[in-house]
Amino acid sequence: MLLCVTASHKTASFELLERLSRQPETVAPSLMAAGVQGAVVLATCNRFEAYVEAEEVDSEAVIETVAQATGIPSADLDGSYQVVEDSHVAEHLFAVASGLESVVSGEGEIAGQVRRALSGAREQGTTSPQLERLFQRASQAQRKVKNVTALHRAGRSLVRLSLELADSRIADWSTQRVLLVGTGSYAAVTLASLRQRGAVDISVYSPSGRAVPFAQKHGIRPVSPGDYANVAQHSSLLITCTSAEMVLGPAQFERRPDAAAGCPVGTHSQLVIDLGMPRNVDPAVAQLEGVALLDLETIRLHAPLEELHATDAARHVVREAAESFHLDGSRQSVTPAVVALRTHIFGLLEAEIDRARRRGDENGRVEQAMRHLAGVLLHTPTTRAHELAAEGRADEFHAALETLYGLSAEPNTASDAATA
16 A cells, blocks of 8 residues: 655645755654555655555554654644545656646656655665555656646746746846855756856855866856855855755855955845755845845745646646556556466466377367467456456455465465466
8 A cells, every 4th residue: 555645835834844854864764664665755845755655554653753753743743744545646746746746837856856765765775666666657757747748848947936036136147146055956957047047157165065076067166165155255146055954144144354355245235045955044144234035935935827738738647647557556466366377277278288199189289279268268357357456356356266266366376386
């Protein structure tokens, strides 16, 4: 059984999402320790989701485990999450991966975040065959939505939306001195968007020390830790997008006596855009003279209305993909039983063919006729098995097989028999 506990910008406050995103890597191992078969956690700037596979899933137990792993009291989570169960989990994840549940409908960064969530679960050893299949199909659904609908053309990323909001303050992007803080996937997208707008004077600082290789790769200037505060003071646009917390605060704007000549804070307008989750910028920065702060909470208030036609087409693709996922899963549920039946029938067939050969079936016509008959006889029960599975009645086929033939349809038994 699959289950998803989801808290997003639609259900939870920005502050709660920030708290949930502080240590997402602790959640999946905690869920495994609680007895589930698999767990994958998706944590982004606007959502926190735990996907779980288990024989029997108690949503309250999952929520309690999430609360303990993140250090957030269960009472604080009340009313801030939704529970998506079994048959609806695939459609939900496929919609998320396609950008349909994002602040900005159709935003592209979420697809990579979904892929990285699965990679993280693999590294932690918390994924399961069913969750592997679910997340791989989510990536396939996202690509199909991108290829066959106009959603990706109508939709805009949070990065692009933040820069569009900055347009009202910036007359000429080529005159801006830009400091980019962070070197991850958001940083690369941000850099591309800045260049599209004409920004040329761009520096990068990395709290984790990766500024030099990132700068060399993208042709911009790296900033050393010792120069960070000085460059921050003399940048007109600062954009943070790193997993580190509070990398920019009032301290970086304090004018040092030995600071190089330039244009310090207070003599011109500086714009700070915080794309980090947890937040990268101390809110106190907004109180400094000449500094304006644009954070994710503000950005999402300006998200445009969904483009209805593109969204409707995309949701149709998502629904079809979810139906296909469940149909394939249903077929897999009766595969052991079908294999067991075919193995049994072909075992009887080979014994009869061997007897026919001993009686003198030299031209092979009897063998040919018997093999044809076996195929005809197996066609109807095989087809019926898949039909029952699609209707959620696979257990009826298993029961009939055991009643009529005394065959066990356990997966291991069937696999062993098929390869014997």
